[in-house]
Amino acid sequence: MFDFVVVGGGATGYGLALRLAADADAAAQVALIEAGPLWSRRRPRPAWRWPTVAQPGLNGRAVALVAGKGLGGAAAWGGAAEPPPAPGTLTVLTDALAVRVLLQGRRATGVEFHRAGLVQQLQASRAIVLCAGALPSPLLLMRSGIGPHAELVAGNVATRHDLPGVGQGLQVPVHVAVPLRRAALALHRPAASVHLALEQPASRGRLRLEGKDPYQPPRLDPDLLSERDDLEALLHQARLALEGLGAQGLRAARPWAGPLSDLALERLLRERAEPGPGVAGGCRQGDGPLAVVDAQLAVQGIAGLYVADASVLTQLPADGQAVAALVGPLAQRLLSG
Ligand SMILES: Cc1cc2nc3c(=O)[nH]c(=O)nc-3n(C[C@H](O)[C@H](O)[C@H](O)COP(=O)(O)OP(=O)(O)OC[C@H]3O[C@@H](n4cnc5c(N)ncnc54)[C@H](O)[C@@H]3O)c2cc1C
Incomplete structure (x- = not known):
């Protein structure tokens, strides 16, 4: 049993996991689940490639969005420095694909993931934070039964919480x-x-x-x-x-x-x-009918579940700082909660 489970070791996820694990007073046990490999200088960098449906605005062409995969996420892909090593209280699981958040009623209790051909689960007593990026985070919510009811039904997933804004409002350069x-x-x-x-x-x-x-x-x-x-x-x-x-x-x-x-x-x-590179939206922060997370990044209506990545932004970041800036306040809130 961990205190916190963070999904995605990218621009926000690895920084958040380090902050949570480094707080000596909290002595929290933290696990990080990352679908890609450890950071390396290997080229070409591992990447996600997300095909789109035919785009009427592009004369009917289908295209693909690209995102970084591995510790450091898209930032590592863009040539950022090697991330610092993990301390003793952070368990990093690489090559591990999170597939859904486990719920007990309206509370998130763990994450199911696939690693080395096995289906595994990690439980979190305090919080689960999705930092998987603007496309995977809303997708994970939907696969967990959190999203627009009609779309969950169409995708053959039982609705656990009807949240109409999940997957909406994507902005792509x-x-x-x-x-x-x-x-x-x-x-x-x-x-x-x-x-x-x-x-x-x-x-x-x-x-x-x-x-x-x-x-x-x-x-x-x-x-x-x-x-x-x-x-x-x-x-x-x-x-x-x-x-x-x-x-x-x-x-x-x-x-x-x-x-x-x-x-x-x-x-x-x-x-x-x-x-262009980068995507924002999909789990919009704010209030109103299409908001997915509140001002503290907590998923509306589900206890113990947060999203902290580019999916909560309503606009593409002007630079990497807007995404990284999510980490500090959330770490503080989680550690004091
Ligand atoms: C080539 C390129 C250049 C860019 N240049 C700029 C720039 O100049 N300025 C700028 O501001 N932004 C730029 N961006 C965008 C910027 O990198 C992103 O906005 C930022 O990295 C988003 O951070 P994030 O934490 O939301 O997601 P990411 O950094 O993408 O991290 C998400 C992590 O989660 C992992 N993950 C995904 N799904 C799962 C799953 N199911 N289970 C486990 N792990 C999972 C991924 O492998 C990844 O490591 C660029 C992006 C790319 C691809």
């Missing part, structure tokens, strides 16, 4: 690389493509269960470029980039000959747009 014509670049050394980026898109998507099987990918619909404002912002950036090329005498490097109508430019942007 959009990047577009428009290649330039190489022949025209022979005398210059600019980038070979023009990069456009929407880091705070207005479009929001959703995640649905396809079934109980933890290895079955969810139905992921980020609904990229569904809001007209997003397209307008990209069109504006593209026009500015074209003007910039003209001003630098690089008109011939433009990826198309002659003038391009707004409609043709829109089609081109929709054809080339891809999801």
Whole structure:
């Protein structure tokens, strides 16, 4: 029996587990369950690849979202420093896939996970904290029977707590690389493509269960470029980039000959747009009907269960600090509770 079980050893999870385990007064027994391996310099880095459904905003193309997998999470993937070693009171289980939260009535009591081909469980006497990231955390809640009732029924999962906001409000950045014509670049050394980026898109998507099987990918619909404002912002950036090329005498490097109508430019942007790294939303913090966690990151209506990762954010973080900032106050609350 542990005091705390943390799921996911990424930007928030490993930091939180270290904080909980390092408090000498609390002397808490902490377990961390991480689906990926220990941090290493091995390349390529292990990663999650989440396929989406066909995106109308991308001319019907399906794409994939990518996230880091392993101690350090996406931050390690992005080249962050090696995380500090775990103290004696922290039990780190790597290559362990959490599949659901165990509930007794409206209280979370443990986590079921798969490791080395075995189904195992860990019990927590004080709290379970999901730090698995913006797609896995809402998915774990839904597989545990916590989520929108109709979607749980469709996914063949018995509803333990109807929470309509789980899996809703996903925000995914959009990047577009428009290649330039190489022949025209022979005398210059600019980038070979023009990069456009929407880091705070207005479009929001959703995640649905396809079934109980933890290895079955969810139905992921980020609904990229569904809001007209997003397209307008990209069109504006593209026009500015074209003007910039003209001003630098690089008109011939433009990826198309002659003038391009707004409609043709829109089609081109929709054809080339891809999801950027990072996702926010899915377990929104706040109040109102679609809130999943409260101001203290506690899951509404379920005792002993918290979410602390990018899924609670209503907007993509401007930098890694917004996610890491969740750790301190939550550790304090858990240790004093
Ligand atoms: C390539 C790349 C570049 C990025 N660049 C930036 C940037 O420049 N600035 C910025 O602010 N953000 C950036 N991000 C996003 C940023 O890394 C994330 O916002 C941040 O890491 C989210 O932290 P997190 O704790 O929510 O999840 P993560 O760091 O993704 O950690 C989640 C962890 O949980 C584990 N996990 C998932 N499911 C399970 C399960 N079922 N059981 C057990 N463990 C599980 C995962 O393996 C992972 O280790 C980037 C992301 C990527 C992928």
